[in-house]
Amino acid sequence: PIIVKSLSAPYVYDVQIKSTNTIVDNKISANSVLQAYYNFNGSSDLSEVVWYEWTNGVSTKLAEGNLLNPAIVLRNMVISFIVTPYDGSIYGIPIESQILYIV
Numbered sequence: 001p002i003i004v005k006s007l008s009a010p011y012v013y014d015v016q017i018k019s020t021n022t023i024v025d026n027k028i029s030a031n032s033v034l035q036a037y038y039n040f041n042g043s044s045d046l047s048e049v050v051w052y053e054w055t056n057g058v059s060t061k062l063a064e065g066n067l068l069n070p071a072i073v074l075r076n077m078v079i080s081f082i083v084t085p086y087d088g089s090i091y092g093i094p095i096e097s098q099i100l101y102i103v
Contacts, residue, residue, distance in 0.1 A: 010091075012041070054080065077101075
């Protein structure tokens, strides 16, 4: 027998990079603590956050987790993160944050 069950995938919205330092026009000073911020809609938030650095349109993985270590937030970097919603059983659609320029 086959049982078909209607499952709703979790999702995130209001995805953005936040910091205790001021972000102006998507620019922030080097060595700032960056935090992945988003609102989660689902049962339990087990979402995956991956930070990327962009060079010439190519992304390189920097780290995983909601906070980015300030020691790797260096001048002239271009940084964003992608959050993949996950509730422990179902993955949602990955969403990318804005791009942040490190000055």
